[in-house]
Amino acid sequence: MRTKLKYFLPLLFINNLFGFDLLIDTGHTPKKNGATSSTCIKEYEYNKSLTYSILDILKDENSLNITLSSKNESQEISFEQRYESSKNKDLFFSIHHDSVQEQFIKYNEKPCPQTDYAKGFSIFVSKKNVDFEKSLIYAKIFAQELINSGLTPSLHHNENIKGENRELVDEKLGIYYFDNLKVLRNANSPAILFEAGVIVNPEDEKFVQTKEFKNIVANALKRLKD
Numbered sequence: 001m002r003t004k005l006k007y008f009l010p011l012l013f014i015n016n017l018f019g020f021d022l023l024i025d026t027g028h029t030p031k032k033n034g035a036t037s038s039t040c041i042k043e044y045e046y047n048k049s050l051t052y053s054i055l056d057i058l059k060d061e062n063s064l065n066i067t068l069s070s071k072n073e074s075q076e077i078s079f080e081q082r083y084e085s086s087k088n089k090d091l092f093f094s095i096h097h098d099s100v101q102e103q104f105i106k107y108n109e110k111p112c113p114q115t116d117y118a119k120g121f122s123i124f125v126s127k128k129n130v131d132f133e134k135s136l137i138y139a140k141i142f143a144q145e146l147i148n149s150g151l152t153p154s155l156h157h158n159e160n161i162k163g164e165n166r167e168l169v170d171e172k173l174g175i176y177y178f179d180n181l182k183v184l185r186n187a188n189s190p191a192i193l194f195e196a197g198v199i200v201n202p203e204d205e206k207f208v209q210t211k212e213f214k215n216i217v218a219n220a221l222k223r224l225k226d
Contacts, residue, residue, distance in 0.1 A: 020225035120154035126184035145220035
C-alpha cells in the first residue's frame with residue numbers, strides 16, 4: 001500500500017509542485033470595447049490596466065505561471081482565439097468591468113453615464129464549462145479572498161428585471177451562474193469571469209483604478225495556487 005501511495009498526488013500538491021497555469025483574458029477588444037464609464041472611458045481600457053497590473057504585481061511568483069489570451073493590446077482577438085489559448089490551463093480568468101441597465105443611468109453634461117444604483121464586484125461561472133466543478137471551486141476561493149480584504153459583491157444581476165435575472169450561486173460571495181456566456185461555456189479549461197467593479201458608478205470607477213484595489217485582486221489570484 002505504501003508503494004502505491006507515492007504515485008497518488010492530490011491536485012493541489014501537483015499545482016504547487018509544477019506551478020499553477022493561469023490564463024488572463026482581457027475582456028473585449030480595442031474596437032468592441034464594452035461599457036462606458038462615468039468619465040466616458042471605455043471598459044477595455046480598465047480591463048487592460050488591471051491585466052497588466054496583475055502581471056506586474058505577481059511577476060516574482062515563481063509557482064504561478066501567467067499567460068495572456070492576447071499578446072498584443074491592439075489586437076482584435078476572437079472568441080475562438082480565446083478558447084484556443086485556454087487549452088491545458090488550470091484556470092481561464094476573464095477580466096471585465098461592469099455597468100447597470102439603462103433605466104438606472106443618468107447622463108452628465110459630457111454626456112457620460114452615471115449611477116449610484118450598484119457597486120462592487122461580480123463573478124460568473126457556467127455549468128456548461130468543460131470543468132464546472134473546478135471553476136466553482138476557484139470562484140469561491142477567489143471571491144472569499146476579495147471579501148476578506150474588504151471588498152463587497154454587487155447583487156444587482158440577480159434582480160428580476162430584463163437583462164438580469166442571473167441565478168446566484170452564493171449571495172455572500174457574489175457568484176452567479178451564466179451558463180450560455182460564450183467565453184465561459186466554450187473555454188477549454190475551468191473558467192471564471194470577473195466583473196471588477198461598476199464603472200458607471202463614480203465611486204467604484206475611482207476605486208478600481210487604485211493600487212489598493214489591484215493589489216487585492218492580484219493577491220486573491222495568488223491564493224489559487226495554494
